[in-house]
Amino acid sequence: MKYAHFWRRIIAAFIDLSIMIGFTYGIGLITFNSFVIEVFVNNIVYIINLLYFIILPASSKRGTLGKVIMGIQITNISGENFLCEISC
Numbered sequence: 001m002k003y004a005h006f007w008r009r010i011i012a013a014f015i016d017l018s019i020m021i022g023f024t025y026g027i028g029l030i031t032f033n034s035f036v037i038e039v040f041v042n043n044i045v046y047i048i049n050l051l052y053f054i055i056l057p058a059s060s061k062r063g064t065l066g067k068v069i070m071g072i073q074i075t076n077i078s079g080e081n082f083l084c085e086i087s088c
Contacts, residue, residue: 004072015066020049 004012024045031038056064062073062081075081 008070008072012066012070012072015069016064019065020052
């Protein structure tokens, strides 16, 4: 098993952060003037952000989009797929 270098991990985290900020900003533009809708949508965005970092590492891609782009896979110590039950 080969571990990813520090800078590859930082770039992957930056990509993931950029995706989440872009998504959140886009949703914010849609709900710009309505406080009630904005509170509801903010809760939905929060849940989507949580699921992004829980479900994607347990998927067949073995990582978030940033990690997939950088060629990093998340596995357990045996090199097997990471389980969602463990990541939760």
